Amino acid sequence: MRLYAEALPGDKFGYGLIPGKATIPGPTIEMVEGETLSIELVNNAGRPLSLHTHGVDYDIASDGTPMNGGVVQPGERRIYVWKSHRPFRRADGTLDGGSAGYWPYHDHALGGEHGSEGMAKGLYGALVVRRRDDLLPDKQFVVVMNNESINNLVAPNTPTFRARQGERVEWIVIGMDSYPHAFHLHGHRWSDTRTGYASGPDDSAPLIDTKDMVAAVSFGFQLIAGEHSGPGKFFYRDARSWGADVGINGVYIVE
Ligand SMILES: [Cu+2]
Structure with a gap:
């Protein structure tokens, strides 16, 4: 390429x-x-x-x-x-x-x-x-926390992500700067594994909706849009109140 x-x-x-x-x-x-x-x-x-x-x-x-x-x-x-x-x-x-x-x-x-x-x-x-046989997402969202921004944009100009209820959504989250952040998503949870899915009922990876990030940390996960919440407008944000208040947040709409 x-x-x-x-x-x-x-x-x-x-x-x-x-x-x-x-x-x-x-x-x-x-x-x-x-x-x-x-x-x-x-x-x-x-x-x-x-x-x-x-x-x-x-x-x-x-x-x-x-x-x-x-x-x-x-x-x-x-x-x-x-x-x-x-x-x-x-x-x-x-x-x-x-x-x-x-x-x-x-x-x-x-x-x-x-x-x-x-x-x-x-x-x-x-x-x-x-990995071969990994499930492919219907929608893919990239969130890069970079200084006081997401993708070099500050709320309310950060991306609005949209999915339909039931779609397989993949979130990719990256910390690009020198500051700590924490990624938090409203209304949805995922397993803290490579994929976001549990490998079985005894998987010890916790179910989470927030993950700490320091410089250059990256992770991703898949979830089903609106699975336990139904449709609505959900924040994705820096879980630190200071970060969210300066504009490190955005809206994820499940239709
Ligand atoms: Cu690097």
Whole structure:
């Protein structure tokens, strides 16, 4: 695939799949465990930047950091290769749990060797690595808590997410900044597992509706819209009152 990095109005930056169509967050990238993805990053943003990911496997040339020569200069392009693997048993008998999960990708070069300015200004997105046979969602929502914003927007301008009762909804939640947050969703609960589903009646993972986040924490889960609540307008928000009061919240409408 090819990603285009661009400057956006309001001193923001974004990644997009088509020139002139960058978004914050960038496109959600999906892989299935075992797949390898080759991403060509085209830098149309006018400043040096890069692409760095979490969760999957890569050689150091695809680290996307200045330290490892992974920066793309303005007007240039570079290929990053992301690999993933299925769970397997090592020769010593221990288990590797596989790559499946919900991960962030982001810039690691704009404004400094850690890309702090690039992340603050919108150069990030979600990577979903699925296990074969995972259920696919009907709707997918990405919530990135970034400083005093969600997806670099502040309520009431944060996204309004919509689903119909009974649809399988996938939430992907990422903490992109240096502050602690807590993600809270009204009216719905999920199991604190890789998928949001319990593996059986004796699964010890608790049922939750709030999850603590610190910098770069990412998780995701699926649930059935309105399953125990019926239709309505539900807040998704930073569970910290201070965070919600400064605009880190939005509305999820189940129709
Ligand atoms: Cu990171």
